[in-house]
Amino acid sequence: MREYEFVYVIQPDATPEREPELHQRIDQVVVDQSGRFLLRDDWGKRRLAYEIKKFQKGHYFQVNFLGSGKEIGEIERLMRLDADILRYLSVLANDEVADVETRVVEAAKQAAEQAQRRAEREAERAAREEREKERERGLPVSDDDDEEPRFRADDEDEE
Numbered sequence: 001m002r003e004y005e006f007v008y009v010i011q012p013d014a015t016p017e018r019e020p021e022l023h024q025r026i027d028q029v030v031v032d033q034s035g036r037f038l039l040r041d042d043w044g045k046r047r048l049a050y051e052i053k054k055f056q057k058g059h060y061f062q063v064n065f066l067g068s069g070k071e072i073g074e075i076e077r078l079m080r081l082d083a084d085i086l087r088y089l090s091v092l093a094n095d096e097v098a099d100v101e102t103r104v105v106e107a108a109k110q111a112a113e114q115a116q117r118r119a120e121r122e123a124e125r126a127a128r129e130e131r132e133k134e135r136e137r138g139l140p141v142s143d144d145d146d147e148e149p150r151f152r153a154d155d156e157d158e159e
Contacts (some may be wrong), residue, residue, distance in 0.1 A: 001068065003064065003066055003103065004064070004069075004090060004092060005062065005091045006064075006072075006090050008063075008089075009060050009087045010022065010061070010085060011055055012059055014084040026040060026063055026075055026078070029074045029075050035065050035071050036065060036100065038060060038066060038104065038107035039063070039107045039114075040062070041061070043060035045057050046060055047135045052086045052087060058087070064107060066103065066104075070148040075090070076088065079109075085096065
């Protein structure tokens, strides 16, 4: 079996119900062609390098799967027909996966690591938003509670 990496960009204003529908269609094609789904990574909404269909942002997703190659044509056909898909790209990540079960276990570990990193980023984002709200209310805010200050003022020497 071969390992494929498929990245696709959905319109940023697509309804939240559309995303699971698109994911399910891709997963179904992989299963129908006797492939093995490995992992899906949500990269989030990002700015596009250039405007596509008058959109400057897109919601990026990456899917890794094992298959024979027949899946790619059908998945790309579905992407071409869907108006919510801005761009997609299929890449052959590994020409020959000798031990499929080992690769499935590795993909599960990767998915767990990605979920952990995503949770950490989300916690950082929530903390940053909370600090911004406190600043707006005029409360004193410490930007870096755990870190040393980046710049040290030598006020003691001046007095």
